[in-house]
């Protein structure tokens with residue numbers, strides 16, 4: 671796939687505003703997230719503090735955001751990004767679809783991750799612990815795996831794994847009704863940690879039990895930023911960045927809830943605007959240096 675100028679991850683107000691600003695500045699972008707946009711937009715009951723649209727419902731604000739994207743001819747690539755690698759002067763992004771994308775710069779607008787990372791999760795990521803069924807399922811062909819699933823959206827990934835693996839145990843961590851293949855074992859326990867011993871991955875649960883698998887898939891709508899981008903400096907759930915939304919990684923910017931409190935629509939959109947302008951300035955300066 672052709673390398674773009676800016677990859678923007680997240681379709682909340684931060685990512686959407688970054689996309690609109692970047693497109694006004696004639697940058698080629700890829701915008702990753704859900705076509706239905708961030709659920710947090712719709713969940714706003716009555717939003718009173720978004721400039722220009724007093725007392726707007728979340729549903730109406732979402733429609734206005736969609737109309738704005740459409741007016742600019744911007745499309746959304748529906749892929750959950752599971753890893754962003756800095757390759758020196760460009761970035762490689764891995765999607766849960768198994769696709770890889772390339773971009774000269776990246777804007778992280780993934781919102782704040784709910785729930786803590788499990789004990790051992792970061793340590794064993796890539797070694798018996800995976801965020802991406804499509805990418806890593808072949809490693810577990812005819813083996814026993816667990817899927818720690820935090821979103822109903824990810825159920826299809828468990829179904830897919832059940833076609834390849836000997837067994838799939840699904841730890842359901844959401845309240846919606848479960849609808850997966852009959853061959854999948856449902857485990858009603860809360861995982862608290864993962865560890866690797868003797869080529870096996872062990873899941874420990876709040877009730878004091880431990881279960882052993884060949885591998886474990888942890889599937890959430892969003893990934894902790896430090897696990898998403900290796901080398902990124904974070905503080906708790908937040909990415910450290912300066913007033914220009916620059917992170918410690920050259921060419922990587924962050925905006926919205928991911929950068930810290932207050933969690934507000936307008937703050938997210940404002941930061942999306944700054945992140946896009948900073949990314950444009952970065953790309954322009956790179957072009958001048960390479961001339």
Ligand SMILES: Cc1cc2nc3c(=O)[nH]c(=O)nc-3n(C[C@H](O)[C@H](O)[C@H](O)COP(=O)(O)OP(=O)(O)OC[C@H]3O[C@@H](n4cnc5c(N)ncnc54)[C@H](O)[C@@H]3O)c2cc1C
Pocket residue numbers: 679680681682683684685702703704707708709710711713714715716717718719749750751752779780781782891892893898925926927928932933934935936938
């Ligand atoms: C019930 C409720 C009511 C609220 N009311 C108000 C209010 O009245 N006023 C106000 O100002 N604020 C309000 N907020 C806060 C507001 O919703 C957030 O501050 C705002 O949505 C943050 O925008 P964001 O773009 O930073 O992130 P988000 O809106 O969280 O969007 C991030 C998006 O990125 C996606 N994403 C994450 N990781 C990945 C990945 N790896 N690959 C692809 N996509 C990814 C997520 O699925 C999500 O769609 C409310 C929040 C809630 C929950």
